[in-house]
Amino acid sequence: MTTVVDRAAVGVAKPRLGLIGFGAFGRLTARHLAPWFEVIAHDPATTDGEGVATLADLTTATACPTVILAVPVGTLEETLRAITPHLRPDALVIDVGSVKVKPARLMADILPDTVRIVGTHPLFGPQSARDGIAGLRIAVCEVRGGNDARRVAAFCRRALKLRVFEVTPEEHDREAATVQGLTHLIARVLLKMEPLPTRMTTASFERLMQAVDMVRHDSPAVFHAIERDNPFAAEVRERFFDLAEMAREQLDEG
Numbered sequence: 684m685t686t687v688v689d690r691a692a693v694g695v696a697k698p699r700l701g702l703i704g705f706g707a708f709g710r711l712t713a714r715h716l717a718p719w720f721e722v723i724a725h726d727p728a729t730t731d732g733e734g735v736a737t738l739a740d741l742t743t744a745t746a747c748p749t750v751i752l753a754v755p756v757g758t759l760e761e762t763l764r765a766i767t768p769h770l771r772p773d774a775l776v777i778d779v780g781s782v783k784v785k786p787a788r789l790m791a792d793i794l795p796d797t798v799r800i801v802g803t804h805p806l807f808g809p810q811s812a813r814d815g816i817a818g819l820r821i822a823v824c825e826v827r828g829g830n831d832a833r834r835v836a837a838f839c840r841r842a843l844k845l846r847v848f849e850v851t852p853e854e855h856d857r858e859a860a861t862v863q864g865l866t867h868l869i870a871r872v873l874l875k876m877e878p879l880p881t882r883m884t885t886a887s888f889e890r891l892m893q894a895v896d897m898v899r900h901d902s903p904a905v906f907h908a909i910e911r912d913n914p915f916a917a918e919v920r921e922r923f924f925d926l927a928e929m930a931r932e933q934l935d936e937g
Contacts, residue, residue: 697721701747702736703762705729707809708779709753710736715816716751719842723747745769752778756908759786763793772797775831779803781863781905782913783852787826799828801835802852804859805845810897817844824852860915865923867909870895 697720702709705726713722713735724736725744732738744750745766754762759780770776776798780786783802790800802824805816812819821839825832832849839845850858873879873895880888898905910916 698749699723699747701725701744701750702753703741703744703750703766704753705732705736705738706753708805711809711812712751712753712779715843719838720749741765742769746771747774749775749777752776752780755902755904756780756782756786756912757904760789760793763789767794770795770798773799775799775801775828777801777803777835779805781908782859783822783824783855784914785912787824787852791826799831800826801828801832802826802855803835803839804855808897808901810900818846820846820848822848822850822855824850824855826852856913857915859909860913860919863909864913864916864919866894867898867901867906868920868923870898871906874899 700716700720700722702713702716702722702724703726705713705724706728709724709726710733713724713733716722717735722736723739723744724732725739725741729738746769748771750766750770752759752762752766759778772795776790776794777800778786778790780802781804783804787800787802790802794800804822804824806820806822807816823832823836823839836847836849839847873891879892884892910920
């Protein structure tokens with residue numbers, strides 16, 4: 684994406700980066716990329732760049748050499764069609780969605796052939812990254828463009844100090860169906876059971892509630908993307924429900 688030397692520190696202008704979507708995750712993205720890029724953000728629902736981004740219209744944000752799509756997976760197709768006329772011929776487009784097979788297919792089908800594409804999934808959010816992102820994980824998927832995924836992965840390692848996993852979209856979604864699918868499913872059930880005990884708790888219960896708190900404020904769109912847009916999530920859910928039902932039958936019989 685760029686050299687890991689802070690350009691501002693040596694008096695060199697930062698490269699411009701377009702950020703489409705300035706919600707909670709878009710703002711997190713801007714904060715951590717601002718030292719390396721001049722972030723030009725577009726989000727009709729936002730009126731404040733919070734000191735880490737310059738707000739602009741869609742045309743201006745999309746005309747940057749690198750464009751990051753921080754939008755819900757459910758609105759990705761609409762977003763891709765909106766930005767396509769304004770992209771530079773050699774632009775690098777990166778998504779940050781929580782699933783990868785569907786976004787990779789949409790980007791490859793809709794974006795012009797000259798546009799380079801990389802799929803990413805930061806395996807953290809505003810809650811889990813509140814103390815910083817160094818050491819946290821990110822998945823990087825090559826979609827179109829040869830070595831672009833490797834360059835993005837190198838930037839994430841060296842500049843952002845993230846733990847990077849270079850995988851295919853299919854590999855990502857197969858693992859995420861369990862890692863994210865079960866976590867969010869169990870968290871949703873426990874949230875519906877509140878209020879839960881807070882006095883005589885065990886260490887294991889407290890860790891469970893910490894996991895719930897990390898996804899408590901996620902939007903319904905995130906939950907739907909994880910459970911509905913991941914092609915492998917339904918199989919994992921059914922296995923979980925089957926095993927839970929088996930455990931209930933054993934308890935009822937015993």
